[in-house]
Amino acid sequence: MESNFLQEQNYIKAKKRVKEIKGFYIHLSVFIIINIFISGIIIFGLMSSGDSFAETITNFGVYSTWLFWGIGMFFHWLGVFGFKSLGFGKDWEERKIKEMMEKDEQRGKKFK
Numbered sequence: 001m002e003s004n005f006l007q008e009q010n011y012i013k014a015k016k017r018v019k020e021i022k023g024f025y026i027h028l029s030v031f032i033i034i035n036i037f038i039s040g041i042i043i044f045g046l047m048s049s050g051d052s053f054a055e056t057i058t059n060f061g062v063y064s065t066w067l068f069w070g071i072g073m074f075f076h077w078l079g080v081f082g083f084k085s086l087g088f089g090k091d092w093e094e095r096k097i098k099e100m101m102e103k104d105e106q107r108g109k110k111f112k
Contacts, residue, residue: 024080
């Protein structure tokens with residue numbers, strides 16, 4: 001009975017996690033598609049007003065939506081994947097300590 005309950009809890013947790021990840025990837029897809037569209041409209045508008053392609057590409061308006069929405073995307077990514085994806089999970093400190101100890105041990109063997 002208890003294992004059945006735990007199994008169901010794990011299933012619900014995993015389902016929620018998959019939904020969060022799917023939501024992030026949908027957000028990322030919309031981010032890319034909409035920003036390409038907006039940048040294209042801005043580039044087209046600037047070029048039809050007489051600006052050269054070089055002037056148009058260097059205009060901040062072309063990149064501003066990417067930048068500001070991108071900040072929001074970063075925080076969404078951080079909310080879904082957290083600091084674990086940066087390599088600083090719960091066991092990071094322990095792994096680093098073991099790694100340092102192994103390196104010291106290897107250095108000690110070289111000098112003996």
